[in-house]
Amino acid sequence: MLKRKIGSALIASVICASCFAVTAKQSEAVKQKITVEKVDGLREDFMKGVDISMIDQIERTGGKFYNARGEEEDIFKILKDHGVNYVRIRLWNNPTYEEDQRDKNGKVVAKKGEKRGGGDNTVETDLRIAKRIKAAGLKFMLDFHYSDFWADPGKQYMPQDWKNLSAKQLEETVEKFTRETIDRFTAEGATPDSVQIGNELNSGFMWPIGQTWSDDKNAKIGGMKEFMRLLDRASKGVRTAKGGDKIKIVIHLADGGKQDLYKYIFDNVKKSNIDYDIIGLSFYPYWHGSMADLKANMEMCAKRYGKEMAVVETAYAFTEENGDFQGNVFQVYSDAENGYVPSVQGQATELRDIIAAVASVKGGCGVFYWEADSILWKGANLSATEGNTWENQALFSFDGKVLPSLATYNLVSGVGEVENVWGGSAKNGSGFTPYKLAEEIEITTKPGEIPALPSKVKAVFTNDSEKLVDVEWDKIDWKNQKEGKVTVGGTIPNQSFKAKAIVNVSNRQNVIEDPSFESGKLGKWKLNGSSAASFMENNKGNAHSGKFTYKYWLSSGFKSILSQEIAVPNGTYELSLWAMGGGGENNIRLFAANFDGTKKQVTAKITNEGWNVWKKYKIRVPVTNGKVTVGIYLDTNPDCWGNFDDIELVKVE
Secondary structure (H helix, E strand, O other): OOOOOOOOOOOOEEEEEOOOOOOOOHHHHHHOEEEEOOOOOOOOOOEEEEEOOOHHHHHHOOOOOEOOOOOEOOHHHHHHHOOOOEEEEEEOOOOEOOOOEEOOOOOEEEOOOOEOOOOOOOHHHHHHHHHHHHHOOOEEEEEEOOOOOOOEOOEOEOOHHHOOOOHHHHHHHHHHHHHHHHHHHHHOOOOOOEEEEOOOOEOEOOEOOOEOOOOOOOOOOOHHHHHHHHHHHHHHHHHOOOOHHHOEEEEEEOOOOOHHHHHHHHHHHHHOOOOOOEEEEEOOHHHHOOHHHHHHHHHHHHHHHOOEEEEEEEOOOOOOOOOOOOOOOOOOOEOOOEEEOOOHHHHHHHHHHHHHHHHOOOOEEEEEEEOOOOOOOOOOOOOOOOOOOOHHHOOEOOOOEEOHHHHHHHHOOOOOOEEOOOOOEEEEOOOOOEEEEOOOEEEEEOOOOOOOOOOEEEEEEOOOEEEEEEOEEOOOOHHHOOOEEEEEEEEOOOOOOEEEEEEEEOOOOOOOOOOOOOOOOOOOOEEEOOOOOEEEEEOHHHOOOOOEEEEEEOOOOOEEEEEEEEEOOOEEEEEEEEEEEOOOOOEEEEEEEOOOOOOOEEEEEOOOOEEEEEEEEEEEEEEOOOEEEEEEEEEOOOOOEEEEEEEEEEEOO
């Protein structure tokens, strides 16, 4: 597997390890005992919402849901009993395939005209759901995507039945479609209480006519002006529907922590005099930033636009386990100061903190948890040609048992403590204390030198939130400390929990700058290749240590080189890194070059064998000209992916 290029003295080796432990087992999720802090000052009409757009498809294919007593029960009864008062459902125009779908071997896996899955959210499907919502005594938000399938900032595709319309015809059609759809719901006793006119409209909708960003290849783009016209006609479609004057209109963007984005879109909305009531935000912390970012953006919007605001999409994982062949999209959220453990408790705390952030801002009126119903069930996936990417973020276990975290909707109001038949529970409480460090602290220092121990550490508290706290380290006589590992204790003020750090006292020093990519930037690293294919990823769940890695993925094949040139004293060095990935690449190599004034290289071939199957690769490098270039060479095939972390270059002779 490994190549020796310049002599028998250069040793190359590979060490296997699995260094990242799954935080919580999904099979134990219903047994968890969690505590949720009440949110003071929560308004009585606060929208405690869930999006369960998959529910009709899940149940039609046989999926079932179970209450805290272990009994099969209607999901709407379970939701209401746990404090949910509002349900959001997406609406697609004609969610069928426009052409046959084939796998990589050319086999047809879905035929033209077949349903695309993901809930099959046609008007007929949503009418069935809406009637059940109303019968359960809950309120209802209808989310028009104005697309045949998923609409988000990266894809806002025109419905197939509208593709040949002019801009003027499209405006008329959007208004009519919106009005007639709402009228039909009203005629069947299921009038929406609120309506989203588009989904995550960062870049417009109904491309290219409603597309805001420029594209020289497409002359039909309508730009911001046409986007606003279509949005206005959608709003008019709501208002001219029967009872439309009582329906709250929502305009929804993603990236809920980005103030510049919201100013850009909503300044244009205000300038265009579009009639609406609520600013809707998507806010997934692992994609969109900190709670402070969310709150600051909402406070800006409150002052600038004077509208109500609701987070209409959020979620967090109760486990990192994956239940099917399809990988999950979840990423652990853990920034420099805050984070959440992927556990039932961490899921509940994230939801509680989102509710608290929204409720603290003037006009904050609600929070919706996205696809709370996304259990594992054959025939009920996020599309007809793939699996489920969301089952570890549902508020039910993989097999449909209600999780203690669903009780968060009651507990934020100080009511609704739950004990379930599996031994799990959810109750109110406060005064959470640290019980472990979020990340192990291990640093290296030379004999006689004082190590640079941090003055603050990130601790995990008993509600599975992560927070930065002060620490005072025990006194050690570092000047007389010999080589070896030293365990240092740390005291956190007013807490019984003791922090711990490992200090490696050694003359073996890593000379690479930012060896674990924790800066999140290239810095001294040089990338020869596409930054869209090779980049720094902030995802603790994909890291060997810390939270950043050097990540690669692209839907097409590519080549790239990441390298760093280092000035070092002459001698023999050991170069190593940790790698993991899906496999299937043409060639991946760890290499060292320019170390002896020639074009020689010493390399180690990297072979990836799966997610979180980490391997350590080593090579020896004889430096004779005072410098060396180290790096990673990639030659991949389409959809190959992987991560690299913890690169070391240390002098051994």
